[in-house]
Amino acid sequence: VTYNYKIKIDRRTGEPLNSHCECPAGKGPHGTCKHIAAVMMMLMHFIQTGDVQVEKCCTENLQTFHKPKAFYNDQGSPVKTQNIPSKRKHLDSILDDPRPAKFQNLKGYNDHVRNSLINFCSTSSMDISLRYIYPKVNVTENDCKAIEKCTRKQSKCNEWFSHRKWRLTASRFGEITRMTCRRNKNKLCKTLINSHKIVRKCLLHGKQFESKAICKFEVQKGVKCRPSGLFVRPDFPFLGASPDGIVDGDFLIEVKCPYNGRNDKILPGKCFPFLYRNKSGEIALKEISTYYAQIQGQLFIAKRKYCYFIVYTFVDLFVQVVDYDENFCLNSLVPKLSMFYEKYFRPYLASLL
Structure with missing residues (x-):
């Protein structure tokens, strides 16, 4: 006032x-x-x-409150390198260059030395424990055949567990490829290593009635199924797949015996969430299901074209032929698995050594 x-x-x-x-x-x-x-x-x-x-x-005076404090830099403004006077000319006359005259002041020599040092460091920068894992998974074509043959008893033989230990296996492909950024990667890796120690009612039920489902399938289709071991590919040695059996040359079989729907007719719904009715009204396996990723992974690794997807209950049997989806495998499934193996699973394995 x-x-x-x-x-x-x-x-x-x-x-x-x-x-x-x-x-x-x-x-x-x-x-x-x-x-x-x-x-x-x-x-x-x-x-x-x-x-x-x-x-x-x-x-x-002008208003001074509600204003941010001015930034104070006690270091001063940075000086550009172009404004700094060079002492190189003076140093050249003082310091002695031990190199022979023919190697002095060569064009590109500094870049050559720098690149050599960087390349030398890059060849030895990998953790030695990570390099140790490669011999565990690297295989030849003959090795793959031998592994499949000696592991046909699957969970009943030690070789099956031994060869699976260092690999991502098809039964977990769906879980790996669908993981979100919030998923604890170390815990997932731990469950992948210790999956054989997990005992649940649904798993015990599946093992108990898998052979009955295969027998019923053989009678219905008039085919003969032989046991399958662990399939491995030389070009993707860190992946493995153990189908439930092989029919003829190009057919694999994968059997599911859902515990919750064991007494029900096989229809899309609560007990069979992996099934749906397609445009033709037929029951089919959902392509977004983890079972679909498992089957496609098996076909890719075993180099087969078709898989009989079998669902068994005490009152019903469902069979669908699933074709190999090359686009899905090469552009989605395998790249995601490769990324997970390199970024998370292999370093986790190295930490256990």
């Missing part, structure tokens, strides 16, 4: 004759408010010193 004031002073004696201020306490003709007093004190100071200090009040 600003107040106007009037003061009348005797020129000879300097005494105030009358005073008036707009504030309530300074009404004239002889006002005595603090505003009048401040003006009189300022006049007195001016007469004595000849100097008047005038300062703006806080309300006359």
Whole structure:
């Protein structure tokens, strides 16, 4: 708030004759408010010193609150390298170059040395424990055949567990490829290593009735199924697949015996969420199901074209021929599995060594 004031002073004696201020306490003709007093004190100071200090009040300045603090850099502005004077010329005359004359000041020599050092470091930068894993999974075509033959008893033989230990196996492909960024990768790797230690009702039920499902399938289709071991590919040695059997040359079989629907007719729904009705009204396996990823992984690794997908209950049997989906395998399934193996699974294996 600003107040106007009037003061009348005797020129000879300097005494105030009358005073008036707009504030309530300074009404004239002889006002005595603090505003009048401040003006009189300022006049007195001016007469004595000849100097008047005038300062703006806080309300006359621009707003200073609600403003971020100014950044203060005590290091100063960085100096560009182009502005730094070079001492190279002076050093060349002082320091002795031990290289033979023919190797001095060669064009591109500095880049050559730098690249050689970088390349040398890159060849030896891998953790030795990671390199140790390669011999465990690398196989030839003959090795693949031998592994499949010696592991046909699957969970009933030690070789099957031994060869699976260092690999991602088809039964977990769906889980791996569908994992989200929030999934704990170390826990997933741990379950992949220790999957044989998991005992559940559904798994025991599946093992118990798998052979009955295969027998019923053989009678219904008039075919003969032989046991299958662990399939491995030389070009993707870190992947493995153990189908439930092989029919003829190009057919694999994969059997599912759902525990929850063991007494039901096989229809899409709560007990069989992996099934749906296609446009023709036929029951079929969902392509977004983890079972689909498992079957496609088996076909890719075993280099087969077809798979009999069999669902067995005590009252029903469902069979579907699933074709090999090359586009799905090469453009989605295998790249995701390769990324997971390199980024998470192999380092986890190395940590166990």
